[in-house]
Amino acid sequence: MARGDLIAPIAVSDTGDIQALVTAGFGSLTAACFLMLRVAEATAAKAWLAGVQVATVADLGKDKPPLTQVVQVALTSDGLAALGLDPAIIAQFAPEFVRGLARDASRSRRLGDVGDSAPAHWHWGSGDRTPHLAVLLYASDAGALTALEAATEAGLGGGFSIVTRLHTANFAGREPFGFMDGISQPSLDWQGRHQPGSDHYANTIAAGEVLIGYPNEYGRIADRPLLPGEHTLPAAIDDPGWGDLGRNGSYLVHRELAQDVRGFWRWVGREAPDAALPLAEAMVGRRIDGQPLAGLATHAIAGEPRPDSNGFTYDADRDGMICPHGGHIRRSNPRNGDFPVPPRNIFERAADILGLRGKPEADAIASARFHRLLRRGREYGQWLDREAALDQDAPDPQSGINFLCLGASIGRQFEFVQGAWCESAKFGGGSGESDPLLGSRAPFPDEQATDGFTRGCPAGRRLRHDGVPRFVTVKGGAYFLLPGVKALRFIAS
Amino acid sequence: MTPQDFFQVMAPLPPGGHAGIDALLAEMCWPGQPGRAHPANPLIPFGDFPNLHFARLLVIDDPTLADRAGTGLPTAEPAYLALLGSCDGTADAMLAALAEGAAPGLRALFRQCGLAPDADVFTWLRAHAVRPATGYVNWVGRTVAQVREEALLHRLLVAAVPAASGKADCVAARAAIIAAVKVHAPTLTPEAPTPMGWLHKNRESFWLPLLAFIVALVLVVPRLWLPLLIGLALFAYVLRRRERADPVIAPQTSAAEIARRSAYEDHDVTNAFSAIGSLKPGRFRLWLTIAVLWGVNWTTRHIFTKGRLARVGTIHFARWVLIDDNRRLFFASDYDGPLETYMDDFINKVSFGLNAVFSNGIGWPRTDWLVLGGARDEQVFKRFLRYHQCITQVHYKAYPGLTTYDLARNARLRQGYQARSMTEVEARTWLAAI
Numbered sequence: 024m025a026r027g028d029l030i031a032p033i034a035v036s037d038t039g040d041i042q043a044l045v046t047a048g049f050g051s052l053t054a055a056c057f058l059m060l061r062v063a064e065a066t067a068a069k070a071w072l073a074g075v076q077v078a079t080v081a082d083l084g085k086d087k088p089p090l091t092q093v094v095q096v097a098l099t100s101d102g103l104a105a106l107g108l109d110p111a112i113i114a115q116f117a118p119e120f121v122r123g124l125a126r127d128a129s130r131s132r133r134l135g136d137v138g139d140s141a142p143a144h145w146h147w148g149s150g151d152r153t154p155h156l157a158v159l160l161y162a163s164d165a166g167a168l169t170a171l172e173a174a175t176e177a178g179l180g181g182g183f184s185i186v187t188r189l190h191t192a193n194f195a196g197r198e199p200f201g202f203m204d205g206i207s208q209p210s211l212d213w214q215g216r217h218q219p220g221s222d223h224y225a226n227t228i229a230a231g232e233v234l235i236g237y238p239n240e241y242g243r244i245a246d247r248p249l250l251p252g253e254h255t256l257p258a259a260i261d262d263p264g265w266g267d268l269g270r271n272g273s274y275l276v277h278r279e280l281a282q283d284v285r286g287f288w289r290w291v292g293r294e295a296p297d298a299a300l301p302l303a304e305a306m307v308g309r310r311i312d313g314q315p316l317a318g319l320a321t322h323a324i325a326g327e328p329r330p331d332s333n334g335f336t337y338d339a340d341r342d343g344m345i346c347p348h349g350g351h352i353r354r355s356n357p358r359n360g361d362f363p364v365p366p367r368n369i370f371e372r373a374a375d376i377l378g379l380r381g382k383p384e385a386d387a388i389a390s391a392r393f394h395r396l397l398r399r400g401r402e403y404g405q406w407l408d409r410e411a412a413l414d415q416d417a418p419d420p421q422s423g424i425n426f427l428c429l430g431a432s433i434g435r436q437f438e439f440v441q442g443a444w445c446e447s448a449k450f451g452g453g454s455g456e457s458d459p460l461l462g463s464r465a466p467f468p469d470e471q472a473t474d475g476f477t478r479g480c481p482a483g484r485r486l487r488h489d490g491v492p493r494f495v496t497v498k499g500g501a502y503f504l505l506p507g508v509k510a511l512r513f514i515a516s
Numbered sequence: 517m518t519p520q521d522f523f524q525v526m527a528p529l530p531p532g533g534h535a536g537i538d539a540l541l542a543e544m545c546w547p548g549q550p551g552r553a554h555p556a557n558p559l560i561p562f563g564d565f566p567n568l569h570f571a572r573l574l575v576i577d578d579p580t581l582a583d584r585a586g587t588g589l590p591t592a593e594p595a596y597l598a599l600l601g602s603c604d605g606t607a608d609a610m611l612a613a614l615a616e617g618a619a620p621g622l623r624a625l626f627r628q629c630g631l632a633p634d635a636d637v638f639t640w641l642r643a644h645a646v647r648p649a650t651g652y653v654n655w656v657g658r659t660v661a662q663v664r665e666e667a668l669l670h671r672l673l674v675a676a677v678p679a680a681s682g683k684a685d686c687v688a689a690r691a692a693i694i695a696a697v698k699v700h701a702p703t704l705t706p707e708a709p710t711p712m713g714w715l716h717k718n719r720e721s722f723w724l725p726l727l728a729f730i731v732a733l734v735l736v737v738p739r740l741w742l743p744l745l746i747g748l749a750l751f752a753y754v755l756r757r758r759e760r761a762d763p764v765i766a767p768q769t770s771a772a773e774i775a776r777r778s779a780y781e782d783h784d785v786t787n788a789f790s791a792i793g794s795l796k797p798g799r800f801r802l803w804l805t806i807a808v809l810w811g812v813n814w815t816t817r818h819i820f821t822k823g824r825l826a827r828v829g830t831i832h833f834a835r836w837v838l839i840d841d842n843r844r845l846f847f848a849s850d851y852d853g854p855l856e857t858y859m860d861d862f863i864n865k866v867s868f869g870l871n872a873v874f875s876n877g878i879g880w881p882r883t884d885w886l887v888l889g890g891a892r893d894e895q896v897f898k899r900f901l902r903y904h905q906c907i908t909q910v911h912y913k914a915y916p917g918l919t920t921y922d923l924a925r926n927a928r929l930r931q932g933y934q935a936r937s938m939t940e941v942e943a944r945t946w947l948a949a950i
Contacts, residue, residue, distance in 0.1 A: 118768075118769075122771045127778065129779045132782055133778075239894075241894045245895050246895050361864070376826070378824050382823075383823035383829035386827055387829060387830075389857065435856065439856055439857065443853055443857045449852065449853070449921070452829075453921075454919075454925075467785075468783060471916075471917040484948075
């Protein structure tokens with residue numbers, strides 16, 4: 024096998040080298056805090072990194088004692104440079120990671136990080152407040168977390184300065200607007216059994232979609248730094264003579280998203296006084312208790328562990344009368360296969376490939392399997408009930424979500440989903456609407472509105488809402504590498 | 517029906533003639549939006565030309581010529597200043613209009629390329645014009661005027677939606693909306709007659725190759741099947757041998773350079789892609805390229821004329837142009853969405869078509885049997901594309917903010933607006949499209 028060949032799926036075996044966040048959100052560890060650090064003194068910083076104990080996938084499992092606390096470590100490209108890693112090595116990582124989330128105005132524009140969400144207003148993640156390191160701390164309760172945090176900070180020595188501490192809250196599975204969250208997650212093919220490509224939507228994706236250094240949905244391994252003869256690193260799967268600095272790692276996107284809970288429920292209440300909740304549920308694309316919208320039949324989907332609440336597609340709702348095309352969860356995962364309508368025979372398949380079947384506008388959304396996000400977010404702030412949010416005297420709960428997601432390609436996964444699907448006013452061939460929750464609402468281009476929202480209503484007609492306000496504002500963020508343990512030690516050496 | 521055409525003027529730049537040009541091109545754009553042409557810029561006020569869909573200006577300075585080392589091809593080719601675009605009517609008529617309406621600007625731009633102050637601009641432009649081997653138009657016959665009129669109609673229809681509230685059914689709702697729009701009497705120019713010359717040529721170009729193919733099938737194949745088979749086998753042998761041996765050259769473009777280029781992108785929903793590369797040396801690849809481009813052109817002329825190129829629906833216009841005595845291939849397209857989505861469409865939907873053309877170029881990711889593999893190698897393909905990309909320094913679009921899907925929807929709305937009557941189901945679909 025040589026570099027560049029198609030690579031068959033292989034089982035992921037070195038679980039002791041993979042940080043546990045790849046398989047777990049540590050739901051039972053309800054207290055969490057994220058430390059954002061900058062390297063103050065490289066030698067001391069490296070000494071800390073060389074010794075830090077991070078939980079790995081091997082520490083999890085039914086036969087293992089449950090973890091009571093977890094430490095995970097991730098680095099930005101600025102961090103790698105500050106630790107003295109050769110720039111020629113850093114340059115071999117994905118270009119989005121190398122540049123970072125906030126450095127380029129063009130990236131901010133694509134992602135909708137404009138206006139109040141522009142990096143210039145962030146309290147961390149931009150300029151000299153760009154972290155070098157994120158230390159993610161998880162513990163079973165607030166007391167244990169405080170102790171873990173204190174011990175961690177005491178152990179840092181003089182190696183780091185703290186940019187910010189991001190504290191989180193536990194809303195029992197709900198995000199601040201009140202919706203059950205984290206229901207839909209892709210299943211990773213750890214056993215190497217999944218053959219990429221499918222006519223129907225499937226929830227299983229190749230390991231290489233999340234783990235760097237493994238074959239992805241194209242049957243290829245994405246670019247990452249390879250170091251000749253570096254035997255302290257895992258060997259490159261496609262070229263075993265080389266050490267693979269990326270293997271067993273994953274890119275971690277972190278964005279702090281402030282949610283205007285009061286603004287959301289007040290606007291919905293004004294817009295649909297008799298049916299605020301149905302409007303809110305249409306905007307999300309899911310019922311507030313996490314169940315699919317009424318009318319979306321559930322069924323078994325390959326790789327979907329929760330068919331009752333998540334076993335649905337939009338195949339029977341092509342006109343968006345049940346779940347609006349622009350609904351948040353439909354935008355961020357359209358649940359489609361490789362063809363707009365699965366071909367029934369070889370002739371239809373040929374006609375599909377040549378673009379001779381169906382209508383062009385029915386084929387406007389890219390196949391979902393290349394654009395999945397493994398989410399690991401945590402809420403923050405105070406809980407505010409939706410009825411209480413309507414009260415004029417309700418205090419601002421200052422809540423939101425620390426959005427975290429993992430993937431092996433920031434460009435094809437996070438940036439694609441955020442930019443081309445959520446923020447884009449042209450998603451799926453539509454016009455004038457961005458994501459009803461996430462959209463920046465910035466007119467684009469020129470003065471053209473992006474703040475609409477269209478949904479079906481019982482009469483079979485459509486209802487259009489205009490002037491949807493901005494509900495989510497970005498307060499900070501960064502692109503990190505969540506390295507494998509050996510890679511972490513190599514960076515520290 | 518008014519057909520569309522492609523114009524392209526390419527003038528070699530003198531060595532070192534870049535700097536002044538780059539500054540001039542930058543002046544043609546909106547402040548703070550590099551690459552996005554101002555429709556009223558003083559050099560070429562694109563907005564003054566009612567037949568102009570898209571236009572672009574760029575310096576084509578091939579960064580990949582060093583890859584020719586050892587191939588026997590010259591390692592130097594001229595850098596060009598290129599002005600190209602897509603228009604209603606003929607390319608010549610468009611060039612004449614540009615020469616008439618923007619002579620001083622064109623003189624300033626092309627001065628360094630040898631456009632003398634006393635020379636006739638149109639004659640000079642024509643002398644430097646090249647024709648694409650293959651052109652693609654998203655919707656053959658859709659004019660700029662039609663796009664603009666239908667976009668206005670769409671805005672009026674949206675504004676008239678409240679008139680439909682309380683109506684019992686969709687037919688009544690449609691009637692109420694139409695009545696409210698009729699007050700504004702929107703202009704909807706009927707389709708112009710198709711030029712007879714174009715119509716004849718189009719019919720000929722459809723039937724003659726088909727006829728030739730059928731004649732060959734009936735007359736030649738039964739008699740000469742053995743030589744044909746041997747020829748085919750020989751072709752397959754040569755192709756496979758080359759596919760295995762041809763080097764893949766796709767170095768990573770630096771993150772900083774990618775960032776520099778993306779500053780020119782995503783100021784409108786439509787972006788410009790321009791790229792250049794060298795054909796692999798030898799007659800085999802040249803003839804293969806010419807044959808494939810001819811084939812693609814037949815499909816874009818006769819099959820893919822209504823909204824998509826194979827499965828890709830986001831391209832407004834695209835062209836493949838052989839230049840420098842067929843040593844190099846230039847590609848340009850106007851597509852909706854960010855570059856990353858465009859590249860994904862290429863990989864997932866039309867890798868076979870890209871492979872058939874571009875695998876004849878130096879460095880393309882390795883193909884199998886001409887159409888397989890190649891662009892499916894996502895990472896190498898994306899590196900290759902960025903490596904060959906030229907920055908489109910000035911990009912003009914006559915209808916900002918509108919995608920191909922918007923244009924198609926607006927055209928459907930117009931049909932529904934002008935239709936005498938509709939069933940309840942048709943009316944519901946029409947209302948939904950508003």
